[in-house]
Amino acid sequence: MTVTETKIQTMTGEERMLAACRREPVDATPVWYMRQAGRCLMEYRDLRKKYDILAMQRDPELATEITLMPVRRFGVDAAVLYSDIMIPLDGMGVPFRIEPEIGPIIDAPLRTEADVERLRVVDAEEACPYVFEAIRLIKQELQGKTAVIGFAGSPFTLACYMIEGRPSRDYGKAKSFMYGRPELWHRLMETITEVTVRYLRAQVEAGAQVIQLFDSWVGMLGPEVYAEFVLPYATRIFSEIRTTGTPTIHFGTGTAGLLELMAQAGPDLVSVDWRVPLDVAWERIGAEKGIQGNLDPTVLLAPWEAVEKRAGDVLRRANGRPGHIFNLGHGVLPDTDPDQLAHLAQWVHTVTSAE
Amino acid sequence: MTVTETKIQTMTGEERMLAACRREPVDATPVWYMRQAGRCLMEYRDLRKKYDILAMQRDPELATEITLMPVRRFGVDAAVLYSDIMIPLDGMGVPFRIEPEIGPIIDAPLRTEADVERLRVVDAEEACPYVFEAIRLIKQELQGKTAVIGFAGSPFTLACYMIEGRPSRDYGKAKSFMYGRPELWHRLMETITEVTVRYLRAQVEAGAQVIQLFDSWVGMLGPEVYAEFVLPYATRIFSEIRTTGTPTIHFGTGTAGLLELMAQAGPDLVSVDWRVPLDVAWERIGAEKGIQGNLDPTVLLAPWEAVEKRAGDVLRRANGRPGHIFNLGHGVLPDTDPDQLAHLAQWVHTVTSAE
Numbered sequence: 001m002t003v004t005e006t007k008i009q010t011m012t013g014e015e016r017m018l019a020a021c022r023r024e025p026v027d028a029t030p031v032w033y034m035r036q037a038g039r040c041l042m043e044y045r046d047l048r049k050k051y052d053i054l055a056m057q058r059d060p061e062l063a064t065e066i067t068l069m070p071v072r073r074f075g076v077d078a079a080v081l082y083s084d085i086m087i088p089l090d091g092m093g094v095p096f097r098i099e100p101e102i103g104p105i106i107d108a109p110l111r112t113e114a115d116v117e118r119l120r121v122v123d124a125e126e127a128c129p130y131v132f133e134a135i136r137l138i139k140q141e142l143q144g145k146t147a148v149i150g151f152a153g154s155p156f157t158l159a160c161y162m163i164e165g166r167p168s169r170d171y172g173k174a175k176s177f178m179y180g181r182p183e184l185w186h187r188l189m190e191t192i193t194e195v196t197v198r199y200l201r202a203q204v205e206a207g208a209q210v211i212q213l214f215d216s217w218v219g220m221l222g223p224e225v226y227a228e229f230v231l232p233y234a235t236r237i238f239s240e241i242r243t244t245g246t247p248t249i250h251f252g253t254g255t256a257g258l259l260e261l262m263a264q265a266g267p268d269l270v271s272v273d274w275r276v277p278l279d280v281a282w283e284r285i286g287a288e289k290g291i292q293g294n295l296d297p298t299v300l301l302a303p304w305e306a307v308e309k310r311a312g313d314v315l316r317r318a319n320g321r322p323g324h325i326f327n328l329g330h331g332v333l334p335d336t337d338p339d340q341l342a343h344l345a346q347w348v349h350t351v352t353s354a355e
Numbered sequence: 356m357t358v359t360e361t362k363i364q365t366m367t368g369e370e371r372m373l374a375a376c377r378r379e380p381v382d383a384t385p386v387w388y389m390r391q392a393g394r395c396l397m398e399y400r401d402l403r404k405k406y407d408i409l410a411m412q413r414d415p416e417l418a419t420e421i422t423l424m425p426v427r428r429f430g431v432d433a434a435v436l437y438s439d440i441m442i443p444l445d446g447m448g449v450p451f452r453i454e455p456e457i458g459p460i461i462d463a464p465l466r467t468e469a470d471v472e473r474l475r476v477v478d479a480e481e482a483c484p485y486v487f488e489a490i491r492l493i494k495q496e497l498q499g500k501t502a503v504i505g506f507a508g509s510p511f512t513l514a515c516y517m518i519e520g521r522p523s524r525d526y527g528k529a530k531s532f533m534y535g536r537p538e539l540w541h542r543l544m545e546t547i548t549e550v551t552v553r554y555l556r557a558q559v560e561a562g563a564q565v566i567q568l569f570d571s572w573v574g575m576l577g578p579e580v581y582a583e584f585v586l587p588y589a590t591r592i593f594s595e596i597r598t599t600g601t602p603t604i605h606f607g608t609g610t611a612g613l614l615e616l617m618a619q620a621g622p623d624l625v626s627v628d629w630r631v632p633l634d635v636a637w638e639r640i641g642a643e644k645g646i647q648g649n650l651d652p653t654v655l656l657a658p659w660e661a662v663e664k665r666a667g668d669v670l671r672r673a674n675g676r677p678g679h680i681f682n683l684g685h686g687v688l689p690d691t692d693p694d695q696l697a698h699l700a701q702w703v704h705t706v707t708s709a710e
Contacts, residue, residue, distance in 0.1 A: 172653045172688050179665065180657030219609070222630045222651075224668075254574070257611035257630045275577050275612045296577075298527045302535030310534065313579075333527050 009353055013077030014209070017147035021210055021247035021268055023290050023323035028353035029315070031345045032078040032149070034251075035331030036070035040338055043069055053098045057083050060133035067138050071146050074342045075349075078147040078210065079138055081203075083131060085153025085214055086161065088199045091127025092191075093120045094162060102167060109165030109173075116184055119191045124202035131199075132206035139207035150208025152200050154215035155192035155233045159185070162192075171220060178229050185229060193233040197240045204244045211241050212249040212271070215262075219254025226258055231265055238266035249292055253330050259284045273329030279317035290323030297328045300336045300344070307344060315352060364708055368432030369564070372502035376565055376602035376623055378645050378678035383708035384670070386700045387433040387504070389606075390686030391425035395693055398424055408453045412438050415488035422493050426501050429697045430704075433502040433565065434493055436558075438486060440508025440569055441516065443554045446482025447546075448475045449517060457522060464520030464528075471543045476550055479557035486554075487561035494562035505563025507555050509570035510547040510588045514540070517547075526575060533584050540584060548588040552595045559599045566596050567604040568622070574609025581613055586620055593621035604647055608685050614639045628684030634672035645678030652683040655691045655699070662699060670707060 009027050011019065016030040038044055044066060047056065056062045066082040086096050086104045096106045110116060125132055139148055153161075161167075163174040178185045200211050218230060234250065241248050250267035252258065256276050262285070263270050269290035272281040282291045299310045311326075318324040326348045332341065364382045366374065371385040393399055399421060402411065411417045421437040441451050441459045451461045465471060480487055493503055508516075516522075518529040533540045555566050573585060589605065596603050605622035607613065611631050617640070618625050624645035627636040637646045654665045666681075673679040681703045687696065 170653060170685075170688060172656050172690060175651065175653035176656030176661075179651075179654050179661040219630070222632060224632060225629075225651075254609050254611075254630075256609075274580075275574070275609075277577060277579060296530065296534075296580075298525060298530035299534050301527050301531030306531075306534040330525075333525060335527060 009349060012144065013146040014142070014144055017077045017325070018209060018247070020290060020323060020325050021249075025322050028349040029318070029324055029326050030077040030147075031326045031348045032076040032080060033070070033074070033328055033332050033341060033345075034080070036074060036076060036080065036341070037066050037082045038332065039334035040332050040336040040341070041069055041073065042338075043073075053100075054084070057087065058128075058130045060130050060137055063130070063134040064137040064141065067134070068141060070341075071142070073338055074345045076146070076345050078149050079142060080149040080151065080212075081131070081135060081138065081208070083134070083151075085151070085157065085216075087128055087131060088124070088152065088195050089158070089162070091120065091122045091124065092195055093118065096161075099166075104161055104167070106162060106165045110162045110188070113184055116188045116191070119188075121191060121194050121198070124195075124198045128199075132202055135203055135206035135208055147209050148207055149210045149212055150200065150203030150206075151212040151214055152196045152203075152237075154213050154218065154230070155189045155196060155237075156218055156221075156230045157214060157216050158192050158196075159188055160217050162188070171217065175220070178225075182229070189229070189233045193236055196237055200237065200241055201244065204241070204246045208246065210247050210249065212251055213237060213267070215250065215252040218252045218258065218262075219256075221258070223257055223261055226261055231261055234262075234265035242266065249325075251292070263289050269323070269325065271327065275329070277317055278314055278324075279319070282318075282321075290325065291318070292325040292327050294327070294329045297330055297333050297336070300328075300340050301333065304340065304343065307340060308347065311344060311348065312351075315348070320352070364704060367499065368501040369497070369499055372432045372680070373564060373602070375645060375678060375680050376604075380677050383704040384673070384679055384681050385432040385502075386681045386703045387431040387435060388425070388429070388683055388687050388696060388700075389435070391429060391431060391435065391696070392421050392437045393687065394689035395687050395691040395696070396424050396428065397693075398428075408455075409439070412442065413483075413485045415485050415492055418485070418489040419492040419496060422489070423496060425696075426497070428693055429700045431501070431700050433504050434497060435504040435506065435567075436486070436490060436493065436563070438489070438506075440506070440512065440571075442483055442486060443479070443507065443550050444513070444517070446475065446477045446479065447550055448473065451516075459516055459521070461517060461520045465517045465543070468539055471539055471546070474543075474546050476546060476553070479550075479553045483554075487557055490558055490561035490563055502564045503562055504565045504567055505555065505558030505561075506567040506569055507551045507558075507592075509568050509573065509585070510544045510551060510592075511573055511576075511585045512569060512571050513547050513551075514543055515572050517543070526572065530575070533580075537584070544584070544588045548591055551592055555592065555596055556599065559596070559601045563601065565602050565604065567606055567626070568592060570605065570607040570617075573607045573613065573617075574611075576613070578612055578616055581616055586616055589617075589620040597621065604680075606647070618644050624678070624680065626682065630684070632672055633669055633679075634674070637673075637676075645680065646673070647680040647682050649682070649684045652685055652688050652691070655683075655695050656688065659695065659698065662695060663702065666699060666703065667706075670703065675707070 160174040251271035271292035274296035606626035626647035629651035
């Protein structure tokens with residue numbers, strides 16, 4: 001595969017992205033990058049000098065501006081709302097902050113039955129109106145040229161943070177809570193699931209055209225434990241969003257042992273990381289699902305020749321089958337050169353339209 | 356399965372451990388815990404107040420004392436040398452330190468071809484005589500009652516630390532070095548492999564009866580990348596140790612996508628984590644290999660009922676087949692109650708001898 005400059009792309013990014021979600025033919029493979037709006041961009045780092053992360057996320061104009069930066073800079077087919085998976089905790093009555101270089105911190109993590117009982121389930125528009133206002137603004141700005149992706153953290157990931165109180169290497173507090181107090185765990189998961197469904201429905205109502213569920217830490221679990229403690233809640237979320245007609249993506253990392261179950265939860269696509277070759281993963285999730293992925297983000301820190309080689313391997317394994325969205329297997333690393341990301345998006349478009 | 360107090364165990368821990376390594380029948384399933392000598396023990400924490408970690412590891416008497424603590428306290432069948440996988444870097448001319456709560460730090464990580472060329476391959480007894488002196492002392496003290504496990508970090512894990520300079524979430528520097536400068540990567544791996552072979556052979560000569568290769572970070576790689584950049588070196592190490600007649604264990608975590616290749620590298624046993632059910636993992640690595648694992652260490656932070664349930668699941672999946680060594684899927688977490696570990700070792704011995 002070599003870059004051919006003369007091929008004509010006939011679809012907008014939005015059309016390309018939504019067609020891939022329906023596993024329909026596309027003029028070129030759609031591309032976006034997880035964490036595309038963030039620290040790899042100088043224009044974002046400039047804003048960060050002036051504003052706190054959560055202040056930017058809670059300001060619809062700023063969130064819109066940041067969401068659109070990578071669309072302009074990289075030529076990706078989808079904009080993903082600049083926001084944090086922790087945002088719904090505001091409405092639940094669990095205060096948190098984002099500590100630079102560390103991540104989310106909850107000063108009063110959940111420990112007792114009373115802590116779980118105390119969680120609130122409120123109307124999403126009331127709890128965090130700025131999220132939906134930002135989606136409406138982004139939608140207006142994009143004028144149908146680029147798809148808008150909404151998202152939420154999975155109940156498992158949010159429960160881990162809520163119990164642990166901060167990012168952890170092993171989530172010992174959260175997992176021992178799950179193993180040792182299964183009934184209370186299930187009550188917690190039910191509450192978070194209800195909040196998540198309301199939050200995602202409100203995003204769809206505001207204009208989100210694709211919904212991704214970020215089950216970032218689920219790769220810590222074996223399949224039986226996943227099936228018992230997590231799967232029922234992911235299943236409920238996908239089934240509720242399905243009634244809106246909006247396509248869904250189920251994301252996780254380190255999921256080489258869980259792919260079948262993640263597909264069984266009911267998304268339209270499964271997002272896989274680089275630990276499983278794309279064709280092997282697609283075989284396992286089944287041809288009736290689409291697939292997103294799966295370039296190792298660390299490849300982008302190497303020279304372009306290495307990027308082209310590894311990205312070419314991803315495309316060869318996708319083999320032009322409808323239903324592939326090109327992405328990384330996890331978020332863009334902060335040290336990534338934005339020019340590599342722009343070049344890669346263009347390259348994927350060109351070589352896949354030349355096929 | 357319930358605890359039956361009356362069963363008689365007829366083998367010593369050493370006999371039990373070595374029989375399991377040869378996949379021969381045992382009177383009870385052997386047990387040891389990764390990181391059993393460490394922060395979960397008050398007697399260790401008391402020593403830590405007086406000594407630096409590396410000072411303790413470089414003192415054969417102290418290393419022996421710490422190595423024997425969990426043997427006395429938990430009744431495990433194997434002692435694993437209290438040492439760090441970074442120790443061989445001393446002789447290679449790569450100074451490092453261990454930072455509490457962080458891990459190994461190398462102030463001058465490898466960056467250039469000259470850095471790789473400069474690495475030294477020296478005689479192991481000359482580079483770190485204290486390691487082999489400690490093994491000889493431990494062997495004497497144990498008097499054939501408990502097996503002695505020697506170990507090394509895998510070349511991949513050591514290369515990651517040497518390039519990255521410190522523990523990292525994604526090892527972006529190390530992996531982009533590997534992707535972007537494959538020839539230099541292979542030269543580095545060859546050098547580390549040569550050092551590792553000498554280091555492990557010297558441990559066997561000093562009295563180590565089982566050798567475990569810790570490929571702690573290998574779960575970051577997909578199978579093709581593993582096969583290209585790591586597998587040849589693991590294969591060489593196992594093949595060299597095989598000539599000594601000493602059984603070998605290949606350890607990794609997050610290896611649900613790599614188990615067949617890790618078995619193909621040539622160890623006698625593969626150590627698997629909790630992300631793959633033990634019977635599924637054993638099926639994949641093949642009946643001609645033994646298996647070690649695979650309780651989730653976070654389970655031990657939950658009440659005993661949860662431990663018994665999850666450990667019972669591991670034993671049910673092992674189904675009494677010769678060649679199973681009971682262990683955690685990764686190291687003991689610092690907050691673990693030592694009484695749980697002692698009770699678990701006794702429980703595993705009792706229920707498996709009652710079968």
